[in-house]
Amino acid sequence: MTLPPDFTLLQVVPELETGGAEQTTIDVAQAVVRAGGRALVATRGGRMTARLEADGARLAQMPVQSKNPLVMLGNAARLVDLIRREKVSIVHARSRAPAFSALWAAQSTRTPFVATYHGVYNAKNKLKRWYNAVMTRGDLVIANSNYTRDHVLAEHQLDPGRIVSIPRGVDLARFNPSWVTPDRVVALRRAWGVEADDRRVKILLAGRLTRIKGHRLIVEAAALLKAQGREDFLILFVGDPRGNADYLAEVERAIADAGLTGQIRVVGHCDDMPAAYLVGDAAMLPTTKPESFGRTAVEPQVMGKPVMASNHGGVTETVVSGETGWLVKNDDPDAWAAALGRVLDAGPGRLAAMGQAAANRARRLYSVDTMCEATLAAYRQVLEARA
Known part of the structure; x- marks a missing residue:
């Protein structure tokens, strides 16, 4: 999969300790670098950061895991500066709390915003449903399974054309x-x-x-x-x-x-x-x-x-x-x-x-290559729609 010239991806994830969302962040960053683009990850950090940087991606360390409104505002300002300085092409959020800062920064800089719905979040009241819906307010929603896609459509009444199902992938070279x-x-x-x-x-x-x-x-x-x-x-x-x-x-x-x-x-x-x-x-x-x-x-x-x-x-x-x-x-x-x-x-x-x-x-x-190809294709779709 080829990327547009000077493509730069910024992924935003709370931390890089362990877990499916974190592993997918690293997988996609590696795929972008291999395709000739640049990959940035804004995160608190964690034990997986060494693998991220070994693959050629760059870490932008900030407290994006915080749910404190003042810290989130500070994160939004930091992300605006990062987006402008690095000429980011797409912002991709992978969790709800940092998604607020990432969405505000993307809207402020008119940068396309993508979010992955990694989990089926409970919503027992309108406030919680509003909080969860931050993941649906960008250009495209990526669901990590058909089960998740069906949940998002039912929960948020989203236009089916704005959501795509891309199952997570496993590194077939590592898991061999x-x-x-x-x-x-x-x-x-x-x-x-x-x-x-x-x-x-x-x-x-x-x-x-x-x-x-x-x-x-x-x-x-x-x-x-x-x-x-x-x-x-x-x-x-x-x-x-x-x-x-x-x-x-x-x-x-x-x-x-x-x-x-x-x-x-x-x-x-x-x-x-x-x-x-x-x-x-x-x-x-x-x-x-x-x-x-x-x-x-x-x-x-x-x-x-x-x-x-x-x-x-x-x-x-x-x-x-x-x-x-x-x-x-x-x-x-x-x-x-x-x-x-x-x-x-x-x-x-x-x-x-x-x-x-x-x-x-x-x-x-469920190979990581299949997942990454589909994700990069989704990025191209978003950029073409914006153009």
Whole structure:
């Protein structure tokens, strides 16, 4: 995909710690640089900034994560200065709070404004609906799944011509089983205390340690499974608590109280997720609330692992039940215990076959290159419409 001459993209995201919106920010910045453009990211910063700058993008550090009105006004002024100084072609906001500053700056400088609806935001009153609607006030809205697109259309009565669905993408070079060296898998096994001769079925739940990810649900389901006399499984909770120390303690206490310390381990943040998925035989995403897309249901499939996921939200588009994984009734411990039992009974051959089907489909539909090409095409569409 070619870009107009002197194209400069400014993305605005609260921080670059970890998460789907943050990864997509880095992916699109890299694509712009590769296509001959310049990429700027206004953000508070975070552990992913080194990767951003290594790809040739530039960091504009400012407190855009703040919801303080005075700070937001200050951010708007900083963004106006940045847009004018760098001759920004398009402003792309990826979160609501910084979107207000970014929209004001874009309107002040008459710069095209794009926003990605990364989540299905709750709106229990008119004020919250107005707050959420900031993401729809620009030239174009990008939805990260058809599920999200349908929600935006229903919630905001948006002209369908002003919204496009672009599913998130996975880096097929990074998430490639053939390119993960055995020593990386061994290192994680050692760090997590998984013995080389452990023949139990190992299942990963990857993602931030937050309540909606369903860790407590899985503890309940695993307890039901153990009550049936089954102990042939090891569940690994892989993710960063990031300010959720109370919830981490709650999960660890629930594991201990259920007598599951031998079957469930909380292993913390992992920087090598491709290798992490190869430690496991399957993965799961038991969210208690719908995910707008659910990257951690797609990444393991790309790595050849079948996935169990709650039967709601964007994952209903990415997981084909019975073929690439299993869709399980939401927030139902009995249903999840039964699903876990099916995984344990499937056997290595069946799991491998489903994993291969998952990899074939996910690599075809959800590559980062496909996502970036569609995003750059959307930028061109916006610029042409403005012209």
